[in-house]
Amino acid sequence: MEEARQHRQLGRRALISGTAALAASAALAVKAPAAHAAEFLIQNSFTDYATFEKSWNYLYPWGPDHNGTARMVGSSTNHSQIYLGSGGVLTLKASRISGNEGNSTVTPFLPIHYHSGTVHAKQRITVTDQYPNWIVSGDFQVPYSTGTWPAFWLTATNPWPPEADIMEYMGGPQVHMNTFRTATDKSSITVPVASPGSWHNYTAWLTRTNTTDVAIHYYLDNVKQGMHNGAGFMGKPMYLIFDLQMEGPSGSSGPGGDTYCHARNVSVQRW
Ligand SMILES: *[C@@H]1O[C@H](CO)[C@@H](O)[C@H](O)[C@H]1NC(C)=O
Numbered sequence: 079m080e081e082a083r084q085h086r087q088l089g090r091r092a093l094i095s096g097t098a099a100l101a102a103s104a105a106l107a108v109k110a111p112a113a114h115a116a117e118f119l120i121q122n123s124f125t126d127y128a129t130f131e132k133s134w135n136y137l138y139p140w141g142p143d144h145n146g147t148a149r150m151v152g153s154s155t156n157h158s159q160i161y162l163g164s165g166g167v168l169t170l171k172a173s174r175i176s177g178n179e180g181n182s183t184v185t186p187f188l189p190i191h192y193h194s195g196t197v198h199a200k201q202r203i204t205v206t207d208q209y210p211n212w213i214v215s216g217d218f219q220v221p222y223s224t225g226t227w228p229a230f231w232l233t234a235t236n237p238w239p240p241e242a243d244i245m246e247y248m249g250g251p252q253v254h255m256n257t258f259r260t261a262t263d264k265s266s267i268t269v270p271v272a273s274p275g276s277w278h279n280y281t282a283w284l285t286r287t288n289t290t291d292v293a294i295h296y297y298l299d300n301v302k303q304g305m306h307n308g309a310g311f312m313g314k315p316m317y318l319i320f321d322l323q324m325e326g327p328s329g330s331s332g333p334g335g336d337t338y339c340h341a342r343n344v345s346v347q348r349w
Pocket residue numbers: 145185186233241326327
């Protein structure tokens with residue numbers, strides 16, 4: 079019970095500040111051999127483009143396309159779909175296009191209907207013996223109408239999986255938190271959210287179980303929603319991606335106008 083209480087509190091404590099992250103380490107003293115200070119690898123990264131580009135790359139690690147109908151557009155000289163605003167907010171904007179741009183280059187090769195935004199962290203997330211604890215967190219305002227597919231997720235690509243989806247909406251007011259151990263061995267948590275368009279915190283705490291496995295605890299607004307066993311996740315580097323994909327499994331037709339996704343307070347810490 080005590081451990082459960084500490085786990086429930088972890089998201090809230092660790093999100094608050096570096097000092098709180100120390101408290102989170104202390105709460106985990108049973109697992110962490112010493113009270114290591116948590117190291118923030120990403121924090122306050124949406125203040126200006128120079129700061130942003132130290133921590134993030136534009137697009138997916140593999141390019142502009144994925145398995146929906148949005149083609150991502152963005153670079154240090156093109157902020158039409160990926161831009162910073164005041165108050166440390168990053169916006170991804172999906173815009174319906176009128177011309178024919180052909181199909182996505184990624185299976186299942188859907189026709190491109192949108193230009194949208196994706197960013198991925200330069201830092202890989204890898205649970206190791208040296209860094210057995212990681213917290214990946216952010217506040218998001220997301221769309222959930224038919225055809226919108228925002229996500230904040232971890233994925234290995236070579237080979238895939240592991241994958242851990244910290245926040246994913248697929249055209250409805252429910253957040254999906256998924257763990258893919260293999261392409262077919264998947265665990266999912268689905269939670270109704272009354273107002274996905276308002277700010278909510280989405281967090282995953284990844285912690286070493288043993289030489290092969292990682293426990294992944296998922297939080298919504300600092301309340302634990304469940305834990306999945308990440309079998310085989312130890313030592314596997316994962317990308318952190320924030321994207322606004324469209325259509326595909328989130329339904330079609332998607333919106334005819336522009337759709338927005340906002341992020342703030344995105345952080346990655348490890349100890
Ligand atoms: C799309 O790709 C993601 C990440 O690789 C994967 O989790 C998801 O199952 C795929 N969905 C479809 C419908 O292809």
